[in-house]
Amino acid sequence: MPAPNRDGLKIVDVDVKDVRFPTSLGGHGSDAVHTDPDYSCAYVIITTESGKRGYGLTFTCGRGTEIIVFTIRSFKRFLLGKNASDIFADFAGFWRAITNESQMRWIGPEKGVTHLAVAAIVNSLWDLWARIENKPLWRLLSDMDPVELVSTIDFRYITDVITPEDAVELLRSKQAGKEERIEFLLENGYPCYTTQVGWLGYSDELVEELCDKYLKLGFTYFKVKVGRNFEDDYRRCSAVRRYIGDENVLMVDANQAWSVGQAIEWMKKLAPLKPMWIEEPTSPDDVLGHATISEALKPYGIGVATGEMCANRVLFKQFLQSGGMQYCQIDAARIGGVNEILAVYLMAEKLKVKLCPHAGGVGLCEMVQHLQFWDYASVSCTMEDRLIEYIDQQHEHFIDPCVVENAKYLAPQLPGYSTQFLQETLEKYTYPRGTEWEKMIKEGIFPQPDETEWANP
Ligand SMILES: C[C@H](O)[C@@H](O)CC(=O)C(=O)O
Ligand SMILES: [Mg+2]
Numbered sequence: 001m002p003a004p005n006r007d008g009l010k011i012v013d014v015d016v017k018d019v020r021f022p023t024s025l026g027g028h029g030s031d032a033v034h035t036d037p038d039y040s041c042a043y044v045i046i047t048t049e050s051g052k053r054g055y056g057l058t059f060t061c062g063r064g065t066e067i068i069v070f071t072i073r074s075f076k077r078f079l080l081g082k083n084a085s086d087i088f089a090d091f092a093g094f095w096r097a098i099t100n101e102s103q104m105r106w107i108g109p110e111k112g113v114t115h116l117a118v119a120a121i122v123n124s125l126w127d128l129w130a131r132i133e134n135k136p137l138w139r140l141l142s143d144m145d146p147v148e149l150v151s152t153i154d155f156r157y158i159t160d161v162i163t164p165e166d167a168v169e170l171l172r173s174k175q176a177g178k179e180e181r182i183e184f185l186l187e188n189g190y191p192c193y194t195t196q197v198g199w200l201g202y203s204d205e206l207v208e209e210l211c212d213k214y215l216k217l218g219f220t221y222f223k224v225k226v227g228r229n230f231e232d233d234y235r236r237c238s239a240v241r242r243y244i245g246d247e248n249v250l251m252v253d254a255n256q257a258w259s260v261g262q263a264i265e266w267m268k269k270l271a272p273l274k275p276m277w278i279e280e281p282t283s284p285d286d287v288l289g290h291a292t293i294s295e296a297l298k299p300y301g302i303g304v305a306t307g308e309m310c311a312n313r314v315l316f317k318q319f320l321q322s323g324g325m326q327y328c329q330i331d332a333a334r335i336g337g338v339n340e341i342l343a344v345y346l347m348a349e350k351l352k353v354k355l356c357p358h359a360g361g362v363g364l365c366e367m368v369q370h371l372q373f374w375d376y377a378s379v380s381c382t383m384e385d386r387l388i389e390y391i392d393q394q395h396e397h398f399i400d401p402c403v404v405e406n407a408k409y410l411a412p413q414l415p416g417y418s419t420q421f422l423q424e425t426l427e428k429y430t431y432p433r434g435t436e437w438e439k440m441i442k443e444g445i446f447p448q449p450d451e452t453e454w455a456n457p
Pocket of ligand 2: 253255279280308358360
């Protein structure tokens with residue numbers, strides 16, 4: 001897919017919005033450490049001279065959104081006046097420039113707020129490119145020539161594991177049968193698991209009701225939040241195991257609650273309930289700690305899953321190399337967006353670690369489906385032991401929401417990365433002046449916003 005013709009693709013506007021949903025009110029999305037998340041995002045709209053648009057986002061949990069919005073504004077200079085076609089023609093160069101600019105890199109580099117801001121911008125550029133080509137993103141990626149796809153990746157710091165030449169060879173070796181695999185995806189979709197049954201703020205009654213609901217919907221893999229209180233965890237996980245039966249699969253997610261030793265002890269005690277994985281047992285930066293936990297839990301048949309807060313491809317490289325993760329949970333709205341994510345998929349394939357993308361957040365289900373569909377068509381070419389996460393929240397706000405039937409994501413069909421919000425959603429949920437927020441603040445359901453005119457001019 002060569003870069004598109006330059007005509008009309010000069011970028012003339014970059015808008016960014018702080019969009020928040022009041023999920024904390026119902027405990028939706030809650031876990032051991034994010035006890036009151038308001039699912040949110042910094043939402044970027046790029047407009048070109050001809051009126052073509054790209055929409056992208058990075059996921060956040062409430063107040064932090066305003067800091068990312070501000071950072072994205074500071075990055076606008078990398079886009080305004082540039083021709084999108086030139087960016088796509090040297091996407092790795094653009095990516096290196098925005099992640100390594102001399103004055104901004106000091107507050108990263110390639111991690112934290114700046115990298116989340118980059119993710120939103122880069123994701124909106126991929127959405128734009130896919131729309132220009134009139135393809136859903138997964139098809140754009142799958143149809144790309146290996147050399148061209150690899151040219152979008154910055155390989156700095158990872159060539160000890162994979163070089164551009166290795167990556168091209170890997171992709172070339174998977175070309176045979178690609179069209180059949182695409183047909184298979186179009187007919188059968190891609191399997192997923194549900195996290196919706198087990199948010200930590202849910203009552204035992206609600207957990208039971210939801211297990212029943214998702215069993216009836218055909219789900220066979222269920223994830224439950226743990227990590228605050230062992231007795232509560234044991235009670236809830238035993239109940240879920242009872243509802244779903246031994247024929248279905250349980251996974252647990254501690255969201256970084258424990259130290260290494262604590263994680264091992266806690267999980268040994270949960271082992272009789274046969275969880276398939278423990279997710280984020282400890283700090284997302286502790287590569288060797290994860291390797292220790294993995295080793296200790298191997299005899300119990302429990303794998304370690306992590307990645308939703310992994311900072312960048314370098315940390316992923318170490319997790320993949322060290323045996324610190326048996327399930328690699330890439331997050332579409334983190335690291336530096338699609339370009340860096342492609343690098344992680346290629347490293348995971350080379351090091352034979354299974355990819356099960358993280359989707360607990362606004363728009364993440366919409367995005368990760370594209371990545372995993374591409375993986376099946378072009379990279380791992382298998383679905384064995386791989387699942388996409390599914391949460392049943394905020395899909396109604398998107399123009400092209402993901403569709404899950406019988407525990408399978410159906411192939412996205414519309415052009416783009418499925419991340420465009422409905423106009424009505426922006427009018428209601430842009431913070432703090434959207435109509436829903438004005439109402440909730442007036443009624444005292446949420447406090448008055450801080451004096452952050454700099455973030456919300
Ligand atoms: C705060 C988010 O909801 C987080 O709990 C999501 C997550 O860990 C997951 O989906 O996995
Ligand atoms: Mg998680």
